[in-house]
Amino acid sequence: MSEIRPLVLVTNDDSIEAPGLFKLVECLPQDVDIIVVAPAQPQSGKSSAITVNSPLRISSHPDVGAARVFTVSGTPVDCVKLALHAIVPRRPALVLAGINHGSNSGCNVIYSGTMGAVMEGCTVGIPSCGFSLLHHSMAADFDLSLPFVRDIISGLLADGLPDGVCLNVNIPAKVTPRGVRACRAAHGYWTDEYQRFTDPSGKPFYWLTGKFVNSEPLATDTDEYWLGQEYISLVPVSVDMSATSQVEPMSKRFDK
């Protein structure tokens, strides 16, 4: 009797055109079915945004290797929601996103479309993991990291993840990673965030830029630290953002 093969749903935020998407597909074992549902257009910085005020389209795309491929005219979360609603033939065993062209370490997880897709998978109870390489270029070299990515995916297929927890994996660029370290996200913030321009009619406009500041440069248990040591960082992320230890103090202050 044939067993039903695990199904893996793969998405990203850099769109169907991004090489990192199919590098991630390359890391999947041969004994799974693969469906790629990627944004038709780049969706960097889209966080967990959903499209509420306009329609979405699904388009088919030629197969890539063993993967069936579709695009959705929306955000990464739209891709996961619509894939689960209208594309996949059965519940995926895993939702993967990436490999992102650019870092999602530190506080950047909250802006990340890659991690938006991952949190969506987690919210509906599917083990979910995002991968990001610390290199923005479309010509970034992913190959040095792929053996590690393969191992992480095998571990996820074998043992899943605890309820409500997904993974944010970041990969140092231009080196053979020295290993993998589970850790927490470094606290930090962005500074010098906008470049100001003046348009031909004399009116100002602004373009996002800036520099990430790690507020904990001395901490040795953070993703920023381990990435600096040329390790792959693996941060377990909770989709429930409630600060449960603060419920009682806030109760004392605000209940009435």
Place this chain on the structure above:
Amino acid sequence: MSEIRPLVLVTNDDSIEAPGLFKLVECLPQDVDIIVVAPAQPQSGKSSAITVNSPLRISSHPDVGAARVFTVSGTPVDCVKLALHAIVPRRPALVLAGINHGSNSGCNVIYSGTMGAVMEGCTVGIPSCGFSLLHHSMAADFDLSLPFVRDIISGLLADGLPDGVCLNVNIPAKVTPRGVRACRAAHGYWTDEYQRFTDPSGKPFYWLTGKFVNSEPLATDTDEYWLGQEYISLVPVSVDMSATSQVEPMSKRFDK
């Protein structure tokens, strides 16, 4: 010698046109300065999305009561970032968002543009709080809740919030709230998420809809529970999403 007055930055995700925005402004005390920086267009469901691939504009708007008012051509997070970079004359004492027309309880905090703005304020270390009314209509009646909103704001101006923690306040609709309860977000998910249409040329398209399912209907310590009891729910939210209790188990599984 005159003291410098606290500055409060107010934004939302329903845009400058939404009545809830100025209902929130009405709740501020007379001894603060108020700057409103709201999205020029509705931004529901934008989560913590940022605009990375196009320019942003700031426009001035006539004062509303004691508030100076601006719009930004982007998302709620863009509003907070650009306000802090280019609009406010000094660091705000408080970032407030809302009053949102619609619920941001349960897992919906992750899709919420209102809470995206709040988390941005929190990330840069400013006490920040979002308010949402469980009623989508632009004609929603906010007035029954305003005395409670005023009290919460006073408490925030007096005592701030712990580092890394912001507040997600949801307000039951069409009733005089029975009180305020600090609690955690109910776990849940959305189901029946899309309506399928066929366009005049015979091609399908999809529109987001759906129903929120509370996975913990029996829990009495969640926002969904207290809202059902006609209380205002106040959830402390952590902007660091790291599941720190899972670092060690993940270390055992994935470190190499």
